[in-house]
Amino acid sequence: MLKQVQHDECRMAGVKRQETNNTNLKRMFDYNKIATNYDQWYKTPLGKQIDVWEKNLFRLHLEKLQTKQLLEIGAGTGHWTEFFAKNGFSVTGIDIAEKMIAQAKQKNIPNAQFEITSAESLPYGDEQIENIVAVTSLEFIENQEKAVSEIFRVLKPGGYFIVGGLNAQASLQKSRQSDPVFKDARFFTPKSLFQLLEKFGTPTVEGCVYMPNPQAELKEIINTENIAPINLLNIYGNFLVGSVKKRKP
Numbered sequence: 001m002l003k004q005v006q007h008d009e010c011r012m013a014g015v016k017r018q019e020t021n022n023t024n025l026k027r028m029f030d031y032n033k034i035a036t037n038y039d040q041w042y043k044t045p046l047g048k049q050i051d052v053w054e055k056n057l058f059r060l061h062l063e064k065l066q067t068k069q070l071l072e073i074g075a076g077t078g079h080w081t082e083f084f085a086k087n088g089f090s091v092t093g094i095d096i097a098e099k100m101i102a103q104a105k106q107k108n109i110p111n112a113q114f115e116i117t118s119a120e121s122l123p124y125g126d127e128q129i130e131n132i133v134a135v136t137s138l139e140f141i142e143n144q145e146k147a148v149s150e151i152f153r154v155l156k157p158g159g160y161f162i163v164g165g166l167n168a169q170a171s172l173q174k175s176r177q178s179d180p181v182f183k184d185a186r187f188f189t190p191k192s193l194f195q196l197l198e199k200f201g202t203p204t205v206e207g208c209v210y211m212p213n214p215q216a217e218l219k220e221i222i223n224t225e226n227i228a229p230i231n232l233l234n235i236y237g238n239f240l241v242g243s244v245k246k247r248k249p
Helices: 038-043 045-062 079-086 098-106 144-154 190-197 218-227 230-236
Strands: 069-073 090-095 112-116 129-135 155-166 204-208 239-245
Touching (some): 038 045, 045 079, 045 204, 045 218, 069 144, 079 090, 079 112, 129 144, 144 155, 155 190, 190 204, 190 239
Parallel strands (some): 069 090, 069 129, 090 112, 129 155
Antiparallel strands (some): 155 239, 204 239
């Protein structure tokens, strides 16, 4: 294991800095094209099982947070927003895909609000956000470095940044190379995610969803995950979770 791996009310205690020109926002894939059907995968037997594994691991990292306010980068249809809200968090979810955000708003998730905003130009003051999460979103942002720089700028010292990312070393990612949704994505490795988070402090990075044969029957996939040693999950698991507490000056 690599170690050490919340409009008016001042916008989550932040100060709105500048209106974003949404017409100039870019992403590697236009998620507006699949907004209506995006959540369908989570209703399949495999999607349901993977969702459980991913959320179980992510929940362990959420337990580190000392406050219950979150800014969610790339909230999409609100699938993960709903999970955060059910775990007691007040969430502001942002995304540049208007149709995805429209889907999220239709869910009427308690203690959640959504905004069309770019992670590359966050409309919050310096060190104003208590905690930030990004789940399978940084991989699809045009200027990932700028987004991470903005996240660092707005995150309070002592606040947490948690990333859920897709692992480039996993067999499932290798099988997605011709998929238009994934083909231009910048997947992480355990090492690259660790290095990205090191700017903030001392990270923890872990993995889950080990699928050496993505085409296997669900029963075999479940058995493989259940018996896989931790080091294999952390290196080759399809889903990586990295968390870091922003160091204080």
